[in-house]
Amino acid sequence: MTDSSPSVPVLQIDDARKHYGELKAVDGVSLTVSGGIFGLLGANGAGKSTLLKAILDLVPLDGGQILVDGLDVRREGVAARRRIGYLPEELRLYDRLTGGELLDLVSGLKSDGAQDRSREREEHRMWMEFFDLWPKRHLLISEYSLGMRKKIGLATALLGSPPLVLLDEPLNGLDAESMRRLRLKIEEMAESGTTFVISSHVMSFVERVCHRMAILRRGRIVAQGTADDLRDLTGLGSEPFEDVFLSLAVDDGAATGLNH
């Protein structure tokens, strides 16, 4: 999967800007993602989560434009958001609903007309079994552990097979086995045409999964490309990817002029 497809890109960001007073959370970001798995990297406060929220119009931009499947998220927000699945970093859920009821709610919210209840139930079961939540479907979310909450959050994001899935720190709280299964599922879905934009601090996961990635620093993209491109840029060919990331995202001066 590459972003060289001649068709409309799944996600196109042009000169996106979001300022909070003096703080420039997103500062003139331009990005095109046409498929595959795209990594959004950066230190804490670099603007990753703000950018993901801006893609959903949860945070209104001060300037610039974001298109999802060619739809402007400001002007055609409802239609654009129907094409997106989203997992926020800080996951807040309805504690007084059971896991099964939460998926029912999300299916209802995503439904744009006639509902096929039996197909929905099948899909709910499929995702709950995938995340080992099926035996716990009647438990209230307040009774879920951190890992279970993350899994039910992932299920809500992947429900309905949206063409674009935004995952903000999807690995927090997951055990090693769940991480591996999630990675394989993401790769499988990406092969079938789903586009992922993933923000994560787990560098080994990012290096292994993401086809392309962008590194944000103080709201600006300082570098983007494949993992190998970034290694070449920094001249850290044989070093761990974490060092590559640190040299671009944290070290002042190292990244100057690296933006492609």
Add this chain to the structure above:
Amino acid sequence: MFSVLKICLARARIFRRFLIQHGFVLFILGPMVVGAVAWVAERYLDLLRQPLVQLLAPNGGFPDRPSTVLGLMAAALLWPSTLREVFGRPGRGQDLLDALPISEARRFLVVVWVSISRVLLLALVFGIGLWTLEQEPTFFSADGELPSRMGTLVLAFVALAMINLLLVVVFVPLRLASTGRLLGLAGVATLALAQPWVPARWWLAPFAWTGRPMAVAGSAALSSDPRFLVDPLAADMGVSSGLLLLALTVASASLAGGIFVRRRRLDLEKAQSLDLPVERRGIPGFHWLEGRVTLLPPSTLAQLRRDLLMILRRFSPAVPLALGLTALADLLLVTVALDPSLPELWIHRAMVLAAFVGALAAVSVVPFLLKEQLPVFWLEKSTGVALEHVWQTKWILSGLVVLPQIALAGGLILWLGPGNGWQGVVSMLQLIASAGIAATLVGTTVFEIAEQPILGLLFSGFVSSALASLMIFYPQAWWLWLIFFGYFVSLVAGRAARRVRYTEVEL
């Protein structure tokens, strides 16, 4: 002692930031809305004064009944904050202070100081409110007794806080401490007080004492003469009673301290799970209904199901409180209906008014529900649901939650109302219209008021009360009511969609 001071200062800083953040609402908007509501409520009090007095008046069985009822109500209102202060917020995990090397005795001192500061502030607000409520300024000016009266008021509030503290540390191990259960207990005790043949209950005496200053406020609200019901400050609270109350306060604090130091850590787990939902009660038949109701979009039905489930599972103390207030309004309705001294027309008007107050209480859960849901609002926004469906759902929900009250109160009006059946039908129609106003105004303005539900409810209550009064007292001007109603709905509906769009997502 240094750590106690540091923690108290940190709490004071948090409170100062809260005041700065909500300054406009607390000091400008709030008093304006409260004043407007008081202006409208005056009319109600004229009509409902006699039945209220009948409900609260002392009798031979328990002479301090009004004070006790008010004391119990104040205890129930203070309960959630005291519980939070002692054991932390249920379901939010361990308090950071528990992981620090601070002794339980020092933690208790912090709780005591914070509780006392809070009630002193309340006493001050209460005192000012009392002063403004009394048409004859007897409270502050009578016989130059201001210091002693203010002292009594402060002592009563501190006593209430310490009794609350004791109840929290005793009730938590007994699993009696959830807000719903406590309100239930308060309700049972209040009803028990209404039975004159049950002997005086010594264990309610602390509530009677601490409720006395509040009884003065109640009587001041009901009548220009503050001695209308009881005059506890002047008549009953002498030096010996004051000393007794002081002794009770010290004893409660000492006992609470002892239990706190020995048991708090053992009871933390029980307290943490207190107000968390344990019920998974569903709505039978809703799925079946969802498949057949085609008038509403699936996203609206899904949201309605979620909202009703959260209410059924008591998402907050607002639910039992609303239920209790609705029951109280219906009790008032029955009292009015059985009052032989009122003319027939006025009985019908008072019954509709009481039923309307009950509907307003029932619909008051909706803004609290939205406040609870706002942190999860990202889910609605990110799934691409049409935003007009979001506020329309709350409008429909408001209608649904007042339906049981319309059915119950309407049945009571038709059953108990004097005169011919026609008058009953007219009253029933007035009830439907006035409850509809309450549901519509709260439902359509809910996104305006979710951040400040109490203030928002006061505003909605003010406007809907004005419209309901027009309907009840001047039924011949129904067309005028219709114009006002239509105007308000068009005004708020236009804003609602925009408001939903710009409601911030907390992430």
